[in-house]
Structure formats: C-alpha cells, structure tokens
Amino acid sequence: QSALTQPASVSGSPGQSITISCTGTSSDVGGYDYVSWYQQHPGKAPKLMIFDVSNRPSGVSNRFSGSKSGNTASLTISGLQAEDEADYYCSSYTSSTGIFGGGTKLTVL
Amino acid sequence: EVQLVQSGAEVKKPGESLKISCKGSGYIFTSYWIGWVRQMPGKGLEWMGLIYLGDSDTRYSPSFQGQVTISADKSINTAYLQWSSLKASDTAMYYCARLPLAPYHFDYWGQGTLVTVSS
Numbered sequence: 001q002s003a004l005t006q007p008a009s010v011s012g013s014p015g016q017s018i019t020i021s022c023t024g025t026s027s028d029v030g031g032y033d034y035v036s037w038y039q040q041h042p043g044k045a046p047k048l049m050i051f052d053v054s055n056r057p058s059g060v061s062n063r064f065s066g067s068k069s070g071n072t073a074s075l076t077i078s079g080l081q082a083e084d085e086a087d088y089y090c091s092s093y094t095s096s097t098g099i100f101g102g103g104t105k106l107t108v109l
Numbered sequence: 110e111v112q113l114v115q116s117g118a119e120v121k122k123p124g125e126s127l128k129i130s131c132k133g134s135g136y137i138f139t140s141y142w143i144g145w146v147r148q149m150p151g152k153g154l155e156w157m158g159l160i161y162l163g164d165s166d167t168r169y170s171p172s173f174q175g176q177v178t179i180s181a182d183k184s185i186n187t188a189y190l191q192w193s194s195l196k197a198s199d200t201a202m203y204y205c206a207r208l209p210l211a212p213y214h215f216d217y218w219g220q221g222t223l224v225t226v227s228s
Binding site: 003032034036038040045046047048051052057089091093096097098099100101102103 | 144146153154155156158159168169170204206212213214215216217218219220221
C-alpha cells in the first residue's frame with residue numbers, strides 16, 4: 001500500500017490560482033469517490049478542507065475546490081492568499097481504511 | 110463544540126510500553142469513529158487505524174497491523190492507542206481524529222501527542 005503521489009511543492013502569487021494533483025490507483029482514488037484534502041500549518045494539527053472529492057465543510061472558503069478524473073484527484077485554490085501557505089495532503093479510502101498522499105508544500109510568493 | 114483532547118507528551122525508552130488517549134466531547138461519541146494518524150518528524154501523515162465507538166469495530170492499515178493496538182472506553186468517551194514494546198522508530202506526533210459513520214474522512218482533529226522514544 002504505497003502513499004498517493006503528490007508534487008512535493010507548488011507556488012503561486014497572491015490572487016493567482018494553483019492546482020495540486022493526487023494520483024493513486026483503481027484500488028483507492030479511482031475506485032471510490034472518497035477523496036479528502038487537509039491543510040496543515042507548521043506545528044498545527046491538520047484541518048479538513050474537502051471531503052468526498054468536492055464537498056467543502058462548513059466554514060471552509062469557497063476558494064477551495066476539489067475534483068477527480070480517473071485515478072487522479074485535484075485540489076484547486078483560487079485567489080491565493082498569504083494564509084494559504086501550508087502543507088496539503090490528499091487522502092483516499094481504500095479497503096476498509098485509508099491512505100494519504102506524501103504532501104505538497106504550497107508557497108505563496 | 111466538538112473537541113478531541115489528547116494526553117500529554119511522552120518520553121520513553123526502547124522496549125517500554127505506552128498507552129496514549131483521546132477524549133471526545135461535544136458530540137455523541139458512539140455515533141462516530143476515531144482514527145489515529147502518525148506524523149514522523151519532518152514527514153507526512155500516515156493512516157494507522159480506526160475504531161467505531163458504537164460496537165468497537167476496529168480496523169488497521171496494513172503497515173500498522175500487529176504493531177499497535179487501538180481501543181476505547183465509551184463510558185468515558187475516550188479512545189486509546191497503545192504499544193507493548195516501543196522502538197526508536199515510533200518517535201512521532203500522533204493525532205487522533207473523528208470520522209463520521211461512513212468513515213471516509215477525518216472531520217475534527219485532536220491537538221496531537223508527541224511520543225519520543227530514546228535510550
């Protein structure tokens with residue numbers, strides 16, 4: 001059971017949009033519509049940003065959106081803000097538990 | 110308000126046993142799952158396993174099966190993660206987090222418990 005594949009880093013300027021990809025297999029990302037995304041600031045616990053591929057929890061900005069095509073899920077952040085600088089992790093359900101991606105460090109230039 | 114409060118940081122020696130806790134409040138404990146997530150120093154998140162507080166159904170990720178034990182005491186709204194013999198490689202931050210009845214994502218997280226294993 002290998003971790004889902006995410007780019008190690010992405011960057012963007014304030015106001016721009018960025019997309020983080022998350023690639024798995026037909027046994028996880030491609031097999032279920034149960035992809036979630038988490039934001040983690042340094043020294044803090046992760047925070048749920050997207051669940052079930054494209055749903056936002058109450059209180060999460062609509063600048064965050066999720067999608068999926070085949071074995072690859074994506075998180076898009078529009079109108080980048082300085083506070084978005086953090087690590088982002090995708091996760092997928094797979095055979096009764098789950099699996100995370102390796103994480104992506106987002107830098108806001 | 111949903112809260113998950115974890116026990117404090119631990120410093121242990123290799124070979125020692127340990128049980129850390131996660132106490133839930135602000136919701137019906139037995140209607141949700143509690144999961145455990147490991148984060149080794151400077152590394153990413155890893156699913157360890159989860160337990161359903163309604164019937165104690167417990168599931169482990171393959172990498173952690175046999176390495177740890179997840180349990181709960183629903184009378185005090187508390188879940189546990191325990192080791193029988195710690196290794197230096199168990200040094201990490203451990204988070205508990207709540208999952209809904211369909212346990213596909215973590216919606217609320219504890220603050221984390223730092224476990225340091227060193228001789």
